[in-house]
Amino acid sequence: MKKGFGIKEVVAMGIGTALFVVLTNVQIPLVVVPNTALQPRMAILAFFSAIFGPIVGAVIGLLGHALGDAIFYGSVWWSWVFPEAVIGIAIGFFANRFAVREGGFTAKNIVMFNIVQIVANAIAWIGVAPLLDILVYSEPANKVFAQGAFAFLGNILVIGILGTILLSVYSKISGRSSDLKTEE
Secondary structure: OOOOOOHHHHHHHHHHHHHHHHHHHOOEEOOOOOOOEEOOHHHHHHHHHHHHOHHHHHHHHHHHHHHHHHHHHOOOOHHHHHHHHHHHHHHHHOHHHHOOOOOOOOHHHHHHHHHHHHHHHHHHHHHHHHHHHHHHHOOOHHHHHHHHHHHHHHHHHHHHHHHHHHHHHHHHHHHHOOOOOOOO
């Protein structure tokens, strides 16, 4: 994968953010804890982050969540926006190692991807989100740590299943078409 930041990354940020926003209302509520749900949009965040890197992941997580909240709910809950940027950055940081674009998203890389996404989700939802909820919104600790734990579990399932499938399929297609070159 070429290093750097160019038009492909800008387009990926736009498409990824738009998909993330559109999928904001596609969720399966986790009725055990309020305001938590399985969200397919997290697979989109992981997909673009694993292909295009940490900047693209950060922008999609940050803008996608903020715009989705603003459009569908009327306000932005910032303590849950920043953790999604953290996930995008963390997964994107390992993009080169996943070898998705090169068609090398094999069993070893799938395991590495899932370890990275589990650790990223743990940091984001068991650490960052509850702490920001307490510091910024003065939310009760027991409530926000319960929400964070369920958000963590839901996100690792969604990313682990849907994200892995999306990346595997894309890697197979990308690997086969790697002989195409841009004309100058």
